[in-house]
Amino acid sequence: MADTPQPEADENWWRGAVIYQVYPRSFADSNGDGTGDLAGVRSRLPYLAELGVNALWFCPWYPSPMADGGYDVADYRDVEPVFGTLAEAEKLISEALVLGIRTIIDIVPNHISAAHPWFREALAAGRGSAARERFWFRPGRGEHGELPPNNWPSQFGGPAWTRTTEPDGTPGDWFLNLFDSEQPDLNWNHPDVRAEHEDILRFWFDRGAGGVRIDSAAMVSKDPQLPDLPDPAAGADAVLAAHPYVDRDELHDIYRGWRRIADSYPGARILVGEVWLPDAERFARYLRPDEMHTAFNFDFLACPWEPARLRTSIDTTLAAHAPVSAPATWVLCNHDVTRTVTRYGRADTGFDFATKAFGIPTDLELGTRRARAAALLTLALPGSVYLYQGEELGLPEAEDIPLDKLQDPMYLRSAGTNPGRDGCRVPLPWSGTASPFGFSPAGAGAQPWLPQPADWASRTAEAQGADPDSMLSLYRAALRLRRAEAGLGDGSFGWLDSDPQVLAFRRSPEFLCVLNLGAEPAELPEHTEVLLASGPLADGRLPADTAVWLRG
Numbered sequence: 001m002a003d004t005p006q007p008e009a010d011e012n013w014w015r016g017a018v019i020y021q022v023y024p025r026s027f028a029d030s031n032g033d034g035t036g037d038l039a040g041v042r043s044r045l046p047y048l049a050e051l052g053v054n055a056l057w058f059c060p061w062y063p064s065p066m067a068d069g070g071y072d073v074a075d076y077r078d079v080e081p082v083f084g085t086l087a088e089a090e091k092l093i094s095e096a097l098v099l100g101i102r103t104i105i106d107i108v109p110n111h112i113s114a115a116h117p118w119f120r121e122a123l124a125a126g127r128g129s130a131a132r133e134r135f136w137f138r139p140g141r142g143e144h145g146e147l148p149p150n151n152w153p154s155q156f157g158g159p160a161w162t163r164t165t166e167p168d169g170t171p172g173d174w175f176l177n178l179f180d181s182e183q184p185d186l187n188w189n190h191p192d193v194r195a196e197h198e199d200i201l202r203f204w205f206d207r208g209a210g211g212v213r214i215d216s217a218a219m220v221s222k223d224p225q226l227p228d229l230p231d232p233a234a235g236a237d238a239v240l241a242a243h244p245y246v247d248r249d250e251l252h253d254i255y256r257g258w259r260r261i262a263d264s265y266p267g268a269r270i271l272v273g274e275v276w277l278p279d280a281e282r283f284a285r286y287l288r289p290d291e292m293h294t295a296f297n298f299d300f301l302a303c304p305w306e307p308a309r310l311r312t313s314i315d316t317t318l319a320a321h322a323p324v325s326a327p328a329t330w331v332l333c334n335h336d337v338t339r340t341v342t343r344y345g346r347a348d349t350g351f352d353f354a355t356k357a358f359g360i361p362t363d364l365e366l367g368t369r370r371a372r373a374a375a376l377l378t379l380a381l382p383g384s385v386y387l388y389q390g391e392e393l394g395l396p397e398a399e400d401i402p403l404d405k406l407q408d409p410m411y412l413r414s415a416g417t418n419p420g421r422d423g424c425r426v427p428l429p430w431s432g433t434a435s436p437f438g439f440s441p442a443g444a445g446a447q448p449w450l451p452q453p454a455d456w457a458s459r460t461a462e463a464q465g466a467d468p469d470s471m472l473s474l475y476r477a478a479l480r481l482r483r484a485e486a487g488l489g490d491g492s493f494g495w496l497d498s499d500p501q502v503l504a505f506r507r508s509p510e511f512l513c514v515l516n517l518g519a520e521p522a523e524l525p526e527h528t529e530v531l532l533a534s535g536p537l538a539d540g541r542l543p544a545d546t547a548v549w550l551r552g
Ligand code: NOJ
Pocket: 068, 071, 108, 179, 215, 216, 274, 335, 336
């Protein structure tokens, strides 16, 4: 696309970038249908520029039946009509670039939507057809093929297999879906699958995209024998070593191919992997210089609010990234996990999909204090940072959504036991004192696609922009300082001696960050100036659950 603006050639922009995650359905609704759209994002670009982010990562904006919030993609080269048009996406990418903001597109290689033409063709072509080779169709086990072909579970609960029905109405083969049954897994041993995705990357890079976020990146390759999962009794290491679909060696060749494509464009187009792996060294293999640029740091995201655990997570992260010379990423939440202020206000402050439940008691005041401190911690650590929309507003998880409004397959497939992820996906409150809080235009007929909590008036961007003590003001100030301080972003890091309840580190001779996770106020190290604090200091000491940036 000769006349499409392209990101400027700043080869290292991503090493210390602050990247803001947009969940398009819930960011801003311009046409009053209750669902966010690209025109809504375009109208809020000045807000994002004022916040001071370097890039936007968009959760999928493609045509989709929305069986999994858009991660069921029906066409990777277009835009979901409810969100807008391809021309609008192009405008959005260009307008953001004018403000110095790059756009990262979500690529979903593991599966497509059951509504995608490839899958429709495969179903119609029937058993043994070439069209089915792009997927994993297999006969069932049991006398009549009534049992799934193996014991793999869906990430959303139940088996990872769905049985087809033959044209004459009799039960047919099964197809693999590691997520929802509306998301058939692709067979990455098939040359069409690889060629198609490489072409999709070019399609978006041609339109000025600054990078791609790779969905479920460590699950894409499968052992073609599709063996049962190893017995858990063998131990976690043995299970992972022989795993038929997690972290398989063939993946690296796929991502090397993607990196060659990204590198053929000017301005450092980046690959960001969604790589959930317990082993930090295996994780870092994806970040070798000819593979992905960065990957989300889920160890840190899931880490409980405990000084020793946080210190270990930071040390492990930095130690794993150093040999591959990749910058770390620091992430507190996203569209899949419990919002930070809620999680940090609970007895169990870690995150685990397995422990999600309804009705967990939460102290939001405590959680908010900790989330403010966590914001200064993450923004001071070396590398890049991801902010999930609404994190800068300190939004809590919406926990009172009526059950009949929940849409997430994680809830729908859990027999009602798992609240799923809708609570962190509620439309943003922008202004005003009642729902839709400026999310939709005034007088719009439709309600937001997920109901907003009635008490969000004090959490709107408008209310918080006018309050110097708000979460939004804290984020704005921190991002301003982060841009001005040469020592922040990518660069050196060293721990300072401190009490075990305190995390204190130096980023440059002039910049220190101190976080107190203990119950008692802590002494501050020697400094000449307090640059920013997440809460008031107590007679020059740092109260519990408070962080501070200091001039050394
Ligand atoms: C990870 C995405 O973040 C999540 O939202 C989605 O459900 C799964 N991958 C499947 O695409």
